[in-house]
Amino acid sequence: MPSPVQVAELLVVAMAGLAVVWTREPVRQTVVVGFFGLQLAVLFFTFQAPDVALSALAVSSVALPLMLLLALARMRRGRR
Amino acid sequence: MTPRQRLLAFLLGGMGLAGLLAWGMAGLPGFGSHRAAYGQLVTRLSVPLRNTTDVVTAVNLDFRGFDTIGEEFILFCSITATAVLLRRQTREIVGAPRDQRPGRRSPGRDDGVLVLGTALGALVVCFGLYVVGHGQLTPGGGFQGGAILAGGVALLYLASGLRAVERAAPEWLLEIGEAVGAGSFVAVGLASLAAGAAFLQNLLPLGTPGTITAGGALGLINGAVGLEVAAGTSLVVYLFLVQLLRIEAAGGG
Numbered sequence: 091m092p093s094p095v096q097v098a099e100l101l102v103v104a105m106a107g108l109a110v111v112w113t114r115e116p117v118r119q120t121v122v123v124g125f126f127g128l129q130l131a132v133l134f135f136t137f138q139a140p141d142v143a144l145s146a147l148a149v150s151s152v153a154l155p156l157m158l159l160l161a162l163a164r165m166r167r168g169r170r
Numbered sequence: 171m172t173p174r175q176r177l178l179a180f181l182l183g184g185m186g187l188a189g190l191l192a193w194g195m196a197g198l199p200g201f202g203s204h205r206a207a208y209g210q211l212v213t214r215l216s217v218p219l220r221n222t223t224d225v226v227t228a229v230n231l232d233f234r235g236f237d238t239i240g241e242e243f244i245l246f247c248s249i250t251a252t253a254v255l256l257r258r259q260t261r262e263i264v265g266a267p268r269d270q271r272p273g274r275r276s277p278g279r280d281d282g283v284l285v286l287g288t289a290l291g292a293l294v295v296c297f298g299l300y301v302v303g304h305g306q307l308t309p310g311g312g313f314q315g316g317a318i319l320a321g322g323v324a325l326l327y328l329a330s331g332l333r334a335v336e337r338a339a340p341e342w343l344l345e346i347g348e349a350v351g352a353g354s355f356v357a358v359g360l361a362s363l364a365a366g367a368a369f370l371q372n373l374l375p376l377g378t379p380g381t382i383t384a385g386g387a388l389g390l391i392n393g394a395v396g397l398e399v400a401a402g403t404s405l406v407v408y409l410f411l412v413q414l415l416r417i418e419a420a421g422g423g
Contacts, residue, residue, distance in 0.1 A: 092201055140309035141226040144301070148317030153403060156324055160410035167414065 099133045120158045127151035221376040222385040227305045231312075231391045235370040239355055242395065246352045249402040256409040261420050267332040268415045287329025295322040302396035306385035312392040316399025323404040332415050335408060344405040351398025358390055 092100070106126040113119040127150025134143035171179075199205055212233065213225050222228040230238050258264055298319035305311025327335045359370040367373055374390070377383030 141224070141311075141314075144310050144314040145317075148314050148321070152321050152324075153317055156407060157410065160407070160414055164410070164414045 093136075096133075096136050099129070099136045103129050103133050116162055117159070120155050120162065123158070124151050124155035127154065217379050220372065220385055220388070221379040222306045222388060223379055224306055224308055224311070226309070227311045227388060227392070228385070231305075231388050231395070232370075232372055232385075235359070235391065238395075239359065239370075242352055242355055242398065245402060246348065246398065249348065249406055252406050253409055256406075256413055258417055262417050263420050264412070264416050265418055266416070269331050284329050287325050291322050291325035291329060294318060294325060298322060298396075298400070302392055302400075303382060303389075305392040306388045307380065307382065312395025312397075313399050315392075316396045316401075317403055319396070319400035320403035320407060324407055327407075327411060332411055335411065339404055339408070341405070341408060344401045344408065347397050347401030348405060351394050351396070351401060354394035354397070355391055358387055358394065362387075 103126070106122070106129045110119060110122050110126050113122045127146060130150055131143045131147040134140075134146055204210065212229055216222050216225040216228045220228050220232055222232070298315045298321070300315070301310035301318055302312055302315030305315070323335060323339055326338060362371045362373050363369050365373055370387075372386045372388070374386035375383075376386045382389070
């Protein structure tokens with residue numbers, strides 16, 4: 091059986107995933123997607139996969155939001 | 171099709187899918203029960219065969235290192251493609267960084283941001299190097315550490331602006347770093363071919379388990395991957411920043 095921590099983290103990830111979809115404003119969505127990535131990393135860690143957790147941490151909570159923000163900023167500048 | 175019919179079609183399809191999913195889930199092995207022989211075998215053999223305590227690194231870079239070379243070049247190609255897309259177009263000019271033009275006070279000039287960003291940046295770089303160097307001992311390795319190192323470049327920009335990034339990690343250095351990193355991985359493999367063994371066969375002394383010398387060629391490969399990922403990811407971040415701050419359409423814009 092999964093431990094209570096694992097069940098709790100699964101629920102948090104599910105809610106964070108919904109939050110990403112329900113956030114419609116791109117800049118806010120980028121922040122939320124970073125939080126979702128952070129929760130994924132915690133999820134992997136609670137399931138005893140620290141290697142994957144580190145990758146998820148670096149990619150989905152740092153690199154991905156960073157690229158999205160930079161692209162959004164560039165688009166916003168181009169529109170002005 | 172009326173909305174009513176569409177809803178009916180969706181409900182029928184959805185129920186079918188839910189049924190199939192439930193059927194499939196019922197046949198899954200119990201939570202935490204592990205039947206695959208390969209996983210058990212590799213966990214048990216990683217220390218006796220390679221003196222490597224981090225099994226994931228041993229699998230990725232040694233037992234199935236050839237796969238990882240493929241993945242390495244997926245990353246390499248996508249970074250190259252991104253760099254091509256982000257290059258200066260013929261109708262664009264490269265100007266001075268917007269964040270450091272006279273008359274513009276950038277957020278980076280704030281003392282608190284400068285101090286915190288610099289201190290955190292130094293910490294992040296140290297941690298990244300640690301993660302790259304200890305891949306064979308503890309969770310982590312070249313990929314994770316490399317991405318953390320690239321985070322250091324982003325922090326440097328936040329703290330001190332684009333010019334500081336260009337001084338610390340100029341574009342040519344990042345390009346060379348990425349190419350040398352990707353090439354070194356293949357070079358390690360070719361070196362074992364040249365020594366008369368199989369491609370990527372681990373020929374270096376395996377060291378003592380639990381120390382930084384453990385794993386033989388794993389340390390070298392981790393360093394190569396770390397260099398490639400750190401330089402490549404920093405390059406993409408840098409090129410995005412140049413797009414944002416320097417490049418503009420010729421004739422204003």
